[in-house]
Amino acid sequence: MTFHPLEKMHQLYDGYCKSFSISGKKLLLIQNEGRTYLITNRCPHMDAPLDFATFDGEKLRCPVHGIEFDLPSGKAMGSLAGCINGLENHTITYEGNQLGILL
């Protein structure tokens, strides 16, 4: 596996949301309320990119149809919770002052 750096840790701030394409994977790095998440940049509902998602605490809201997802678990919330897959979370790896992903 190879470490792919995404961002320097001091560049993160609450509200940070940036997309990356690494080895064919589309990723979204997010920081909200001091927590950092790395997810596949694709809504499990209809595959829309999530670059313009909005956040409320640990919830991500897809900009297309408004389905909300719990960021820590990735699970869809509300009435569609059992009907669609969840967000795909990835493990963040740290190397020096960089965070990234091992692929």
Ligand code: FES
């Ligand atoms: S594509 Fe995200 S809620 Fe429909």
